[in-house]
Amino acid sequence: MVVTRFPPSPTGHLHLGGARTALFNYLFARHQGGKFILRFEDTDKERSKEEYVESIISALEWLGLKWDEGPYFQSKRFSLYQEYAQRLYEEGKAYYCECSKELLEARKKELQERGLKTRYDGTCRDKNLSPAPGRALRIKIPEISEIIFDDLLRGKIVFPPDEVDDFIILRSDGSPTYQFAVVVDDITMGITHVIRGDDHISNTPKQLVIYRALGVDPPLFAHIPMVLGPDGNRLSKRHGARSILEYKEEGYLPQAIINYLARLGWGYGDQEYFTMEELIEKFDLQKVNLAPARFDPEKLLAFNGYWIRTIPTEELLPHLKPFLTNYPFQKYSEDYLIKILESIKPRVKTLKEMAEMMDFYFFEELSYEKELLEKYIPPKIKEVLKRLFQDLNIFNFEDEKSLELQFRELAEKEGIKLRDLAQALRIALTGKPISPPLFEVMKCLGRERVKARIERVIKLREEVE
Numbered sequence: 001m002v003v004t005r006f007p008p009s010p011t012g013h014l015h016l017g018g019a020r021t022a023l024f025n026y027l028f029a030r031h032q033g034g035k036f037i038l039r040f041e042d043t044d045k046e047r048s049k050e051e052y053v054e055s056i057i058s059a060l061e062w063l064g065l066k067w068d069e070g071p072y073f074q075s076k077r078f079s080l081y082q083e084y085a086q087r088l089y090e091e092g093k094a095y096y097c098e099c100s101k102e103l104l105e106a107r108k109k110e111l112q113e114r115g116l117k118t119r120y121d122g123t124c125r126d127k128n129l130s131p132a133p134g135r136a137l138r139i140k141i142p143e144i145s146e147i148i149f150d151d152l153l154r155g156k157i158v159f160p161p162d163e164v165d166d167f168i169i170l171r172s173d174g175s176p177t178y179q180f181a182v183v184v185d186d187i188t189m190g191i192t193h194v195i196r197g198d199d200h201i202s203n204t205p206k207q208l209v210i211y212r213a214l215g216v217d218p219p220l221f222a223h224i225p226m227v228l229g230p231d232g233n234r235l236s237k238r239h240g241a242r243s244i245l246e247y248k249e250e251g252y253l254p255q256a257i258i259n260y261l262a263r264l265g266w267g268y269g270d271q272e273y274f275t276m277e278e279l280i281e282k283f284d285l286q287k288v289n290l291a292p293a294r295f296d297p298e299k300l301l302a303f304n305g306y307w308i309r310t311i312p313t314e315e316l317l318p319h320l321k322p323f324l325t326n327y328p329f330q331k332y333s334e335d336y337l338i339k340i341l342e343s344i345k346p347r348v349k350t351l352k353e354m355a356e357m358m359d360f361y362f363f364e365e366l367s368y369e370k371e372l373l374e375k376y377i378p379p380k381i382k383e384v385l386k387r388l389f390q391d392l393n394i395f396n397f398e399d400e401k402s403l404e405l406q407f408r409e410l411a412e413k414e415g416i417k418l419r420d421l422a423q424a425l426r427i428a429l430t431g432k433p434i435s436p437p438l439f440e441v442m443k444c445l446g447r448e449r450v451k452a453r454i455e456r457v458i459k460l461r462e463e464v465e
């Protein structure tokens, strides 16, 4: 059975690059009917924060990347790492080292100055030191030739024999180093496939050496290209390496983020839009593109518009509600809200934009700017509005097409341009010279609200005169 994992370090929020790694692991596991595990690599006590654990969890939940096991926390598994380290020590595959930090630093500096690779020189390798305070445990690298592994995407990757030195696996305070904890976790969690960013290729030889020492077959590795910013540099805060939750707050749908991230460096023919179900069905690691993917914020925005238009309106509504909190929307029926959403959803790219466009629907007494009233409702049009008031009782409000027809006839009869009449009505109904299509607005508001707003605007207009 396939088992994948997403192991974020909780030293920051989940951003697009991390979310894509999580997504690929999730899709691969789901496609194979396997398991997806969440694990927090929080051994760095200084930088790991509970706040980030929480925000990463909410971001994954919001995206719908449900894990089957975990979350595990490395900080709670120290005794397990110590057990594995002890085993290596007892088998003579690891040894204690008493070299002081200062000494190691000085040697490292010297090697660096001579332009040489910085490696541990093996001072304590054959001293047979027993565990004692202040001593770290180092892995004893056997005389090995090259380190080779077959990356699922890149094929054979070869590292020279001197790539790895006798590195520390357990620090003198008993805490595991990053590489060691990762390997022990991947072994004990039964990970079969490690799908991660290609910035981790350089960690792989060290990890392979640990697998070998522990006598365990390593998992399969697939190193996926990094996500780059639009300018080709590493994705940074500047180009939107923002938290996934910030996208949520800006009015993005999880469907859009998922779809966009999947398409970022992966494809299935020329299909552009995928639901999560389709992605699970069609995901194939071999189709991941090896060229680094560039993040394109405009494209993400376009995907968001697409998914706002496409998901059923009933499903859209709960995503929109958090953006309506400035409006007394609870006073209105679900039917009213659904009608409004259907009218507005083809015209926006974010939920925030959507909410901003629908303010006038939730206030029965709009405030009108005096200039707008004067400009768009001159006395002649005001008289037409007064006469129109009677007709409204018999107009059909069921669909915008017949409303338009009825208003066209009225304008003709009154000898005015439909455009002028429409603009006056727009001001009356929305308070603004720009709004969603007028007849759709009327249909959504319904006869009684339309009448009330026109009546009120006539009164206000007369007060201005």
Ligand code: GLU
Binding pocket: 007, 008, 009, 041, 182, 195, 196, 197, 200
């Ligand atoms: N904790 C690592 C990170 O956040 C992931 C390591 C791995 O996938 O092996 O980049």
